[in-house]
Amino acid sequence: MATNMAMKNSHPLITDFHVDILREVVNIGMGQAGALLATLLHQFVKLSIPEVSIIEAKDINFAISRIVGDHQQVDAVRQAFFKQWHGEAIVIYPQNETNNIANLMGHSADSQDLSHTELLLDLSNIQVGACLNGIAKQLNIVLNYAAPAIFAEQTYVEKLFNIDDLSWRQCLMMEVNFAVEDDGFKSHLFIFLTEDSVPSLIKNLERFMDQYQ
Amino acid sequence: MTTKVLVVDDSAMSRKVLIRALPADWDIEIQEASDGAEAVEIVMQNAVDIMFLDLTMPVLDGYGVLEKLQQENKTPLVIVVSADIQTDAETRVKNLGAAAFMKKPTQADDLLPVLIANKLYGN
Numbered sequence: 001m002a003t004n005m006a007m008k009n010s011h012p013l014i015t016d017f018h019v020d021i022l023r024e025v026v027n028i029g030m031g032q033a034g035a036l037l038a039t040l041l042h043q044f045v046k047l048s049i050p051e052v053s054i055i056e057a058k059d060i061n062f063a064i065s066r067i068v069g070d071h072q073q074v075d076a077v078r079q080a081f082f083k084q085w086h087g088e089a090i091v092i093y094p095q096n097e098t099n100n101i102a103n104l105m106g107h108s109a110d111s112q113d114l115s116h117t118e119l120l121l122d123l124s125n126i127q128v129g130a131c132l133n134g135i136a137k138q139l140n141i142v143l144n145y146a147a148p149a150i151f152a153e154q155t156y157v158e159k160l161f162n163i164d165d166l167s168w169r170q171c172l173m174m175e176v177n178f179a180v181e182d183d184g185f186k187s188h189l190f191i192f193l194t195e196d197s198v199p200s201l202i203k204n205l206e207r208f209m210d211q212y213q
Numbered sequence: 214m215t216t217k218v219l220v221v222d223d224s225a226m227s228r229k230v231l232i233r234a235l236p237a238d239w240d241i242e243i244q245e246a247s248d249g250a251e252a253v254e255i256v257m258q259n260a261v262d263i264m265f266l267d268l269t270m271p272v273l274d275g276y277g278v279l280e281k282l283q284q285e286n287k288t289p290l291v292i293v294v295s296a297d298i299q300t301d302a303e304t305r306v307k308n309l310g311a312a313a314f315m316k317k318p319t320q321a322d323d324l325l326p327v328l329i330a331n332k333l334y335g336n
Binding site for chain 2: 030034049138212
């Protein structure tokens with residue numbers, strides 16, 4: 001996957017050493033989210049290699065469209081988190097494949113009465129919660145979450161963010177994706193950490209590494 | 214005789230964590246690989262007794278490594294060390310010949326029983 005964008009190595013905010021640790025921490029969080037999804041969907045969920053990069057606000061739509069696919073229509077759910085870190089998680093569902101969510105979740109009886117929107121919110125909440133909690137638990141920090149909300153529906157990925165609305169100049173982006181083989185279902189989970197939270201992230205990572213010294 | 218161990222993971226940190234979890238008095242020689250293709254190359258050229266194998270890796274993933282080892286009739290004992298903790302992942306790698314499946318992060322307390330059960334360490 002073409003996620004190794006030009007930003008790599010060009011970010012003074014965080015060193016490659018810390019990025020390597022963070023990727024592994026995200027990897028384990030992703031694994032926990034994937035296992036939960038697999039149980040829920042009764043399917044094997046294929047996991048990606050997590051990527052971490054520093055991203056400029058003006059490049060965000062470009063960066064995401066490179067990952068999700070150019071000219072792709074998507075639905076997206078957003079969930080803010082706060083306390084020791086601040087940021088938000090966005091789960092993006094390529095739109096054609098999103099239509100399979102109802103089919104996928106139709107395997108479990110209790111999801112049959114839910115609307116498409118409710119399914120999206122539920123599914124997103126599970127992915128964000130499991131992944132971020134997995135990360136937070138390893139780093140021994142606490143995060144609180146806002147309720148998930150629909151961020152975009154059937155929107156071209158290039159227009160996902162309105163750059164003028166963004167309050168930050170650059171942020172740290174973590175990216176993982178989940179795919180169900182044979183079924184075409186795919187979701188992309190992006191975690192954006194504000195620039196202000198990066199110094200505390202680095203402290204958390206160093207304390208985490210101390211146990212292995 | 215010194216046991217040849219190969220640690221395969223794209224994360225340098227993860228390799229370090231694993232190596233630190235190995236018994237200190239175990240008579241081994243450790244090699245490292247940062248992707249599956251590199252791992253296969255090392256196995257083809259050197260004697261490897263035990264391979265600790267990550268699953269999600271660039272170039273060639275852990276499943277690919279196991280398939281390749283089967284094709285090439287190379288039989289190091291493979292212990293999969295994975296962040297992917299789906300039951301299916303464990304079933305799949307065992308079907309591909311892996312001897313054991315361990316969850317990340319690697320803890321010495323989890324590792325020791327696996328080494329003993331596979332008669333790799335301790336008597």
